[in-house]
Amino acid sequence: MSNGNDGRRRNSTSRSRSGRARWSCRGKEPGADPENPASREKTILVKTAGETLGVTARSLLPVAGVARSTYHYQLNAMKRPDKDAPLLELVREAFENSERRYGYKRIHLEPESMGVRVSAKRIMRLMTRHGLVPLFKSAKRYSSYKGELTKAPKNLVNRDFHAERPNMPWVTDLTEFSIPAGKAYLSPVIDCHDGMPVAWTIGTSPNAELANGMLTDACSTLKDGEKPIIHSD
Template identity: 75%
Template structure:
């Protein structure tokens, strides 16, 4: 080792040149870490803004029946932009592209919100008719009720009001058909007690009805099974699941 490869330290000892920290490398690594942290912060902020937009859309229109949080109206989008802008302290114009709202539309809706709502009085009447129908009337029936009361308004306007405010009629589910009407006569004694096994042939027979769907309609099979070996003793086929079918 050459003498100029050694440096004197504070304590008087000498060490090789390669043990000296690479200050330029450390600075570069520091700058890289700072840049990565800043990138992660930006991504986190963007994700928070996106989450606020989704939550805001659900809060605005998702709570009302018939509203679509994935496709809100321009008015709801404007309200959403204003709320997120105020909550995150960012300009509203930065959010317009995120919610699919044109700049001119945003300012038009903002100005319209400052004006008195001309539909406020009509909305109260529409809501009264709708609620008095136990939320069953659609916009046509509501419009007819208003017209019969002497209120002149177009059906389309009633439809837009009801759609905007989530006044969607409750749909009754069709009751599934069931032919079972309960026991028509007293049930016979339970002689088998769910022990479907016999030690000898022709000691215990059981029967039931099975429904089949064929192109011509429904048919019913009534077999008689010997519990000794599980083989059918006899069977009948008919178009009605009644006692006569089993008795034959």
Template identity: 75%
Template sequence: MTAKSLFDAVGIPHSTYHYQPDAMNGPDRHAWLLPLVEEAFGNGEKRYGCKRVHLELKGMGMTVSAKRVMRLMAKHGMVPLRKSAKRYGSCKGGPAKAPADLVNRDFHAERPNMPWVTDLTEFSIPAGKAYLPPIIDCHDGLPVAWTIGTSPNAALANGMLSDACSTLGEDEKPVIHSDRGCHYRRAE
């Protein structure tokens, strides 16, 4: 088998094959950028990640790809000293074992109050973050109850559940389906 037949089988031009070794062994066309990236990284006391270094370069009037900055930093071992803070995650360990999925992904109901679905939604607003856990009736898709607060705590979920349960008759016992996150698995 010849090299030409391989190029034809793979579908690449013969010139591309010969270009790659020359390009890899040739001078780095982004060598001018490395001192600027190192300077921006050093200005941040080695705490800036690639996004912040890219913003620093942009502030200097440099037009360069964020991915190029990320590759240069990774190639030359420029790693921030401290990792950034973790974002909020609703499941940080399970307070209780997750219950079985009784709804089995069938979210249609023949009558009201059977079943209900819920989840905790996070919104970014100018004042910070707001959390909204509504209960939706699968019969008509309308909210049964909801609460809103600035902290995704048990009181928020429990208040919504109490409000929803207060709308029920004595013989109504709906199944409540959630993502089985820790807010809905507390003993309360």
């Protein structure tokens, strides 16, 4: 038998139209896009640049594309107490107690066990925002597949499917069909000489019995001395 398997985060700069001011967006929070910063990131940028360059924030607002009202709203919002602070302490403690191994799904169980009702998505966003990332990846899903049991045969056909006479190279493959009753599988063997099927089997499971039955039926058609090469993907 022949087998056919052959062997940004970058510094984003902005400047005024006169070219007098240039600064780096170092104050942006994790997750902001330097090419399209949100109002909060723009506010931090304007405030930091104004303090660094010694200019008023009002002169920088048109350059950053932030309305004056938006700028002052964001400043006041950043002065408010962080509503996530108490929850963050619980999450951080649970994360450290797990030796930084638990993901948000496991961490979510800790506040729940203490009577704190909170969604898992909120825990996920909180952990992501504060860099609480597990040190180890989760275990891979179990699979009973252990790889090929035997070494693959050499590719004797070498993509030459021309045949001068019948029963020289045969090709075979398994095809899946969806029918109203479920799935069906066709296992044929084709003679490369004329492209006609030599034998085939049909079943509801793509197992060895299906392939072996096809091979048995195909071999029963051979005459003495005929030894075709059977090629499969």
